[in-house]
Structures are given as structure tokens and as C-alpha cells.
Amino acid sequence: MAEGSSSAAPLKDELDIVIPTIRNLDFLEMWRPFFQPYHLIIVQDGDPSKAIKVPEGFDYELYNRNDVNRILGPKASCISFKDSACRCFGYMISKKKYIYTIDDDCFVAKDPSGKDINALEQHIKNLLSPATPYFFNTLYDPYRDGADFVRGYPFSLREGVSTAVSHGLWLNIPDYDAPTQLVKPLERNKRYVDAVMTIPKGTLFPMCGMNLAFDRELIGPAMYFGLMGDGQPIGRYDDMWAGWCMKVICDHLGLGVKTGLPYIWHSKASNPFVNLKKEYNGIFWQEELIPFFQSAALPKECTTVQKCYLELSKQVKAKLGKVDPYFNKLADAMVTWIEAWDELNPTAASVAPAAAPAVSNGPAKGK
Amino acid sequence: MAEGSSSAAPLKDELDIVIPTIRNLDFLEMWRPFFQPYHLIIVQDGDPSKAIKVPEGFDYELYNRNDVNRILGPKASCISFKDSACRCFGYMISKKKYIYTIDDDCFVAKDPSGKDINALEQHIKNLLSPATPYFFNTLYDPYRDGADFVRGYPFSLREGVSTAVSHGLWLNIPDYDAPTQLVKPLERNKRYVDAVMTIPKGTLFPMCGMNLAFDRELIGPAMYFGLMGDGQPIGRYDDMWAGWCMKVICDHLGLGVKTGLPYIWHSKASNPFVNLKKEYNGIFWQEELIPFFQSAALPKECTTVQKCYLELSKQVKAKLGKVDPYFNKLADAMVTWIEAWDELNPTAASVAPAAAPAVSNGPAKGK
Numbered sequence: 001m002a003e004g005s006s007s008a009a010p011l012k013d014e015l016d017i018v019i020p021t022i023r024n025l026d027f028l029e030m031w032r033p034f035f036q037p038y039h040l041i042i043v044q045d046g047d048p049s050k051a052i053k054v055p056e057g058f059d060y061e062l063y064n065r066n067d068v069n070r071i072l073g074p075k076a077s078c079i080s081f082k083d084s085a086c087r088c089f090g091y092m093i094s095k096k097k098y099i100y101t102i103d104d105d106c107f108v109a110k111d112p113s114g115k116d117i118n119a120l121e122q123h124i125k126n127l128l129s130p131a132t133p134y135f136f137n138t139l140y141d142p143y144r145d146g147a148d149f150v151r152g153y154p155f156s157l158r159e160g161v162s163t164a165v166s167h168g169l170w171l172n173i174p175d176y177d178a179p180t181q182l183v184k185p186l187e188r189n190k191r192y193v194d195a196v197m198t199i200p201k202g203t204l205f206p207m208c209g210m211n212l213a214f215d216r217e218l219i220g221p222a223m224y225f226g227l228m229g230d231g232q233p234i235g236r237y238d239d240m241w242a243g244w245c246m247k248v249i250c251d252h253l254g255l256g257v258k259t260g261l262p263y264i265w266h267s268k269a270s271n272p273f274v275n276l277k278k279e280y281n282g283i284f285w286q287e288e289l290i291p292f293f294q295s296a297a298l299p300k301e302c303t304t305v306q307k308c309y310l311e312l313s314k315q316v317k318a319k320l321g322k323v324d325p326y327f328n329k330l331a332d333a334m335v336t337w338i339e340a341w342d343e344l345n346p347t348a349a350s351v352a353p354a355a356a357p358a359v360s361n362g363p364a365k366g367k
Numbered sequence: 368m369a370e371g372s373s374s375a376a377p378l379k380d381e382l383d384i385v386i387p388t389i390r391n392l393d394f395l396e397m398w399r400p401f402f403q404p405y406h407l408i409i410v411q412d413g414d415p416s417k418a419i420k421v422p423e424g425f426d427y428e429l430y431n432r433n434d435v436n437r438i439l440g441p442k443a444s445c446i447s448f449k450d451s452a453c454r455c456f457g458y459m460i461s462k463k464k465y466i467y468t469i470d471d472d473c474f475v476a477k478d479p480s481g482k483d484i485n486a487l488e489q490h491i492k493n494l495l496s497p498a499t500p501y502f503f504n505t506l507y508d509p510y511r512d513g514a515d516f517v518r519g520y521p522f523s524l525r526e527g528v529s530t531a532v533s534h535g536l537w538l539n540i541p542d543y544d545a546p547t548q549l550v551k552p553l554e555r556n557k558r559y560v561d562a563v564m565t566i567p568k569g570t571l572f573p574m575c576g577m578n579l580a581f582d583r584e585l586i587g588p589a590m591y592f593g594l595m596g597d598g599q600p601i602g603r604y605d606d607m608w609a610g611w612c613m614k615v616i617c618d619h620l621g622l623g624v625k626t627g628l629p630y631i632w633h634s635k636a637s638n639p640f641v642n643l644k645k646e647y648n649g650i651f652w653q654e655e656l657i658p659f660f661q662s663a664a665l666p667k668e669c670t671t672v673q674k675c676y677l678e679l680s681k682q683v684k685a686k687l688g689k690v691d692p693y694f695n696k697l698a699d700a701m702v703t704w705i706e707a708w709d710e711l712n713p714t715a716a717s718v719a720p721a722a723a724p725a726v727s728n729g730p731a732k733g734k
Contacts, residue, residue, distance in 0.1 A: 134661075135573075135657065136573075136626070137572075138534070138572060138575070138626055139536075139556065146557060148541070148543060148554065149543075149547065150542045150575070151544040151575070152604070152607040152653065167505070174506065174514075174515070175518050176517060176518055177520075180515055180516065180518075189514070190513060191513060191514070191561055191562075192561070193507060193560060194559070194560050195562060200567050201569075203502070203567040203568075203570065205504075205505060206503075206505060206517050206519030206520055208505070239519075259505055290521045290524075
């Protein structure tokens with residue numbers, strides 16, 4: 001466990017919880033035993049004049065669209081509006097090493113014994129233990145109590161690699177696309193699969209943004225949720241886009257991505273007709289996107305996440321621009337995102353007092 | 368469900384159960400409710416003069432070393448002696464479409480509700496439903512009741528590919544190598560992970576031979592368990608070798624490999640000191656083997672399992688021969704194995720009465 005953590009709230013001073021929302025955050029009541037020790041970054045989506053109520057006792061900062069515009073200036077164009085993709089502004093403004101992000105329709109799930117699941121604690125375990133992207137272990141997470149590497153697992157690979165991302169799952173309402181929602185309106189996920197595993201190198205997966213933790217220092221700049229929602233021809237692909245970009249970059253840099261535990265309880269089925277309207281371009285385009293990401297190769301010179309991401313933006317423009325002009329716009333936004341990230345997160349070498357934005361005066365502060 | 372199956376014993380006439388053994392098969396009593404409808408192929412390891420007792424009521428044929436020598440003639444050299452690797456003779460002599468193989472120290476496990484697990488039934492489900500090697504599904508097997516493909520899963524990949532192999536797992540004694548056994552003598556696997564998943568394309572895994580099912584028509588000739596045991600410098604890598612060869616070939620041919628359910632109960636911890644003696648070369652060599660298999664590429668002309676396997680044998684000789692002369696011998700045995708397979712399994716085009724060996728007179732028959 002890292003320094004400064006207490007056993008009750010591990011990484012308390014090193015982790016921010018990012019929540020995108022358009023409504024009062026009553027859902028936090030249920031999470032109080034687990035989240036209250038942590039700092040929250042709330043990104044208010046939509047109408048900035050609306051007041052968002054946060055339950056008493058939580059330590060938070062809240063950013064609405066006016067804050068985003070003021071802090072990023074012209075670069076605010078890379079942050080989606082009227083879409084939960086705006087959450088990635090919270091990743092950028094954070095100064096912590098770790099991020100956990102969750103949606104306001106996610107509740108505490110119970111494990112098979114009936115005990116409330118502390119999702120954040122499991123994510124932290126996932127992030128602080130290594131990942132094994134180069135060879136599949138049939139007992140799943142080899143670092144877990146009661147498990148190990150099985151016969152035939154090369155010893156040279158048993159130290160694993162640093163874990164950059166921990167992707168949690170959801171019980172109850174499954175994370176289906178609109179067509180599947182329409183076909184199976186009553187399907188619920190009741191299966192608690194007691195496993196955490198590393199997504200192998202070279203394999204893509206559908207990353208959902210509603211129960212996700214990552215190491216900002218290792219992979220933060222790749223966690224851009226794209227241009228979605230208001231004024232864009234696509235929605236509900238923000239987390240997918242981030243997941244595919246992130247995975248290609250993790251594979252290139254030798255970082256690990258895990259999926260599995262912890263579960264949260266997903267309470268609200270979104271409207272499949274609304275979703276279909278948001279998704280239909282994505283459903284069509286993903287047939288081109290997946291082969292693109294599967295074959296994307298980054299040159300050796302890309303030694304930082306930023307360099308990887310900028311290279312990927314070039315490849316997006318070169319290869320996906322012909323799929324739809326939207327991808328040219330997205331490629332430009334990817335560049336703007338990196339510029340904004342670097343502005344808000346100057347490296348030790350480049351820090352100068354004038355370069356640091358006066359963020360602390362901006363947003364509404366809780367507590 | 369395929370024709371000729373009853374719901375009580377699916378694929379009854381299309382599946383053989385292959386069991387390598389050196390002792391009386393009392394363990395079958397526990398499996399009687401599940402195995403009795405099926406035909407067993409017992410491959411007796413070691414001293415052929417020893418009589419193996421099979422419980423009453425099972426339909427079986429039994430082959431000892433004398434049978435193997437008589438049936439294969441000089442080609443019998445490719446079948447290991449005094450090692451459970453001899454089980455692959457059973458794969459070769461079978462005339463059925465599917466094989467299930469299990470060891471005599473494997474018992475019936477219980478699911479979390481306390482119910483006996485019908486391992487064979489689950490393997491058949493795994494084999495008869497498609498696999499998804501090209502993209503990871505975070506709800507695991509998308510074809511299972513109550514699950515599906517999640518948002519972001521390309522629709523063009525949702526039909527999956529044919530499943531060639533179903534790799535089951537084990538509760539209780541974990542399948543550890545000797546060093547891990549020595550370090551953790553008391554560790555037991557108590558975690559029932561309720562999932563079946565496809566091993567992604569390009570990812571290798573440690574395949575264990577003690578609870579394994581496969582489609583003989585799709586992948587049989589790749590299921591060679593190598594030269595192990597008596598007179599060989601290595602043991603306990605028979606199933607690993609088969610798994611790595613098989614996976615490279617499945618990836619090349621577009622076939623699927625699943626791991627996960629069903630569990631069996633592994634009752635007997637083998638002696639770690641004996642295992643260390645068998646394994647030490649393998650532990651050393653696997654550091655070279657894994658990069659070899661990870662980078663092995665098969666040319667387009669390899670359109671059948673046999674062609675793939677013969678090509679792989681050439682690459683083994685060319686690239687692993689310098690690791691140890693053993694691999695030259697193994698590469699030759701791989702060729703012999705394919706010759707023997709083709710002799711016992713003539714294709715429709717090549718069938719001639721004289722080519723079919725008089726197997727039916729050979730082995731001891733049950734019932």
C-alpha cells in the first residue's frame with residue numbers, strides 16, 4: 001500500500017473520484033461509507049445555471065461548462081457538451097495519481113454472501129498489483145490470495161507489468177447497445193463472476209466508463225472520451241473510443257489493463273430509442289474502427305503517452321478521415337486535448353508560475 | 368444438439384472419453400451417472416502385463432503398450448511410454464468427432480449450490496457454441512443464457528467462429544509446477560469462477576490435459592502430446608506442448624479455444640520432488656518455447672491441421688534444435704505422429720480396404 005494511505009481508505013490522498021452528472025447526487029448516500037474519505041471531482045453536464053446538490057459531508061469540487069470554458073479557453077472545444085464524455089475534463093484537472101470514475105446511476109452491489117462490495121477498494125487492489133498481458137493464466141489473477149501462476153507459465157513473465165487500468169463490471173442492467181436492448185429488454189446480469197483478469201496484449205475490449213479506475217500518471221493523457229453529444233454525429237462511444245486508444249497505447253508501452261471485479265449495481269436502463277439515435281453511426285463505424293485499432297502500430301520513438309496519442313491522432317486522420325469527416329474533427333480534438341492536458345499538467349521540467357492556470361479560484365468547492 | 372444425441376447424454380454416439388492410466392479405474396464409479404452412456408478409450412501406461420480393472424457396466428476398449436506397438440508398428444515411437452502423454456494414442460485411434468480426456472485422479476466437483484457438476488455436459492456446450500477470439504467480451508461467453516455481447520462489440524464478429532477446444536479447470540489441488548508446489552504445499556483452489564471465455568487470438572495459455580475436450584475433426588492432428596517420460600529428458604510438458612502447437616494452429620485456421628467451466632475436483636497432489644526432476648528442463652526450455660510459439664507464423668498454403676503441424680515441426684527443428692537436440696527428435700516425432708494419424712484416419716478420398724488397420728481385433732473390449 002502506498003504511503004499516506006490508511007487501511008480504511010487506501011490511497012486517500014492520491015485518488016480523485018470523477019463523477020459526470022446532470023442531477024443532484026443523491027446516489028452518493030449509498031456510497032458514503034466508501035467514498036466519503038476521498039475527494040470528488042464533479043463535472044456538471046449541460047445547463048451550467050442549474051444547481052447540483054451534493055449530499056453533506058463530501059469533499060468535492062464541481063465544474064460546470066462555464067468553468068471548463070474559462071479554464072481551457074479555446075481548447076474547451078475538445079470537451080464534449082451534453083454528454084457524459086465531459087467526465088474526462090475531471091481527469092485533466094485532477095492532480096492526483098489515480099482516478100476512479102462512476103456514474104450517478106451506479107449503486108453498491110452485493111457479493112454472493114450478501115455483503116456490500118467496496119468497488120473502490122477492489123479497483124485499488126487491481127491497480128496496485130501487476131498485470132500479465134503476455135500469457136494467459138487459467139487461474140486468472142495470479143497475485144490474488146489463494147491463486148498463483150499455473151504449470152507452464154514462464155517464470156520470466158511472473159513479475160508482470162504495471163497496471164494502468166482497472167475496468168469494473170456491472171450487475172443488473174447489462175451494458176447493451178440499443179439493438180440488443182430492444183431485442184432483450186428484460187435481460188438482467190445476475191452472474192457474479194469472481195475473477196479479475198488481464199486483457200491480453202493485442203486484444204481489444206469494450207471499455208465502459210461507468211466503473212473504471214486508472215493510473216493517471218501512467219495513462220491519463222490517453223483517457224480522452226472524444227467528441228460526443230451536442231453538435232456531434234455520435235454518442236455512447238466515448239468510453240469505447242478511450243478504451244481502444246488506451247489499449248493500443250498500453251500494449252505499445254508495456255502497461256497492463258485488467259477487467260472483472262469489482263461489480264457495481266447498474267440501476268437504470270437508458271431509453272433504447274434515444275440510444276439508437278446516438279449510436280447508429282457508431283454501430284456502423286465501429287466495423288471500420290476495430291480493424292483500424294487492431295492494426296495500429298506505434299513507432300519506437302513514441303515513448304510517452306502524449307507522443308503515442310498524437311501519433312494515433314495522425315493515424316486517425318489519415319485512415320479514418322475517409323470513413324467520415326467527423327474523424328478529422330476528432331483527430332484535431334485529440335491534439336487539442338493533449339495540448340490542454342499538458343497546459344494543466346506541466347511536467348517538472350516545464351513548470352513556470354505563469355503557465356499554471358488559476359484553477360483553484362474557479363469552481364464551487366464543497367466542505 | 369447434433370443428431371443421434373439424447374438430452375440425457377448429448378453426443379453419445381459422437382464422443383469418446385480417453386483415459387490414460389496405470390491403475391484400476393475405480394474413479395469411474397463417481398463418474399458413472401455422467402460417463403456410462405459414453406464409450407471409453409483407455410490407454411494403459413507402463414507395464415502391459417498388468418491387468419487394469421474397469422468397473423462393471425462401462426463400454427470401453429483398452430490399449431496397452433503391446434497394442435500400440437502392434438497397431439502403429441515402427442511409428443509407435445511417437446507415443447510416449449511411462450507418461451500420461453500416451454493418452455494421445457486414444458485421440459488417434461478414436462473414430463468419433465469429439466474427444467473428452469480426463470485423468471484417474473479427477474473426481475466430480477460440486478458447484479456453489481452443492482450440486483454435482485456434469486463436466487462432460489458443459490464441455491459439450493462449450494464445443495457446440497461458437498467462440499470469439501477476435502475481441503474480448505466483458506460479460507464473458509456471449510452465447511450463454513443471460514448474457515450477450517456488450518455495447519461496442521462489432522456486429523460483424525457476433526457470429527463467432529467454430530470452437531475446436533474446451534479447456535476445463537480444477538478445484539482443490541491446483542495445477543502448479545514443482546517449484547510452486549514446494550513453496551505453497553497447502554494451497555488449494557477454492558474459487559469457483561462462473562465463466563467460460565475464449566482465449567483471444569494471438570494469446571498463449573497453459574493447457575492442462577486432465578479435463579479437456581476437443582473436436583477431433585477440427586483439430587485432432589494437432590493434439591499430439593509429444594515425447595515425454597521414459598527415455599526422454601522431460602515430463603509434465605506433454606499437455607503444454609500440445610496446447611501451444613494447437614493454439615498457434617487454431618489462430619491460423621480461425622478456430623476458437625475456450626477456457627473456464629467446467630470444474631473437476633483434483634484429488635491428488637503429485638510429488639513435487641519427482642515433478643521437479645521431470646520438469647526442470649521444461650522450466651528452462653519454456654523461456655525459449657514461448658517466444659518461439661508467440662512469433663510462429665504459418666504460411667497461407669497451410670490449409671489443413673496436418674499441413675500446419677508439419678510446417679510447425681520444420682520450424683521446431685530449425686529454431687529449437689539449437690536449444691537442445693531433444694527438439695530435433697521431437698520434430699521428427701511430430702512428423703511420425705501425423706503419418707500415423709493419417710494411416711489410422713484415412714480421408715474419404717484415400718480410403719482403401721488394405722489401408723485400414725485391423726484395430727478391432729486388437730485391444731481388450733469391455734461389455
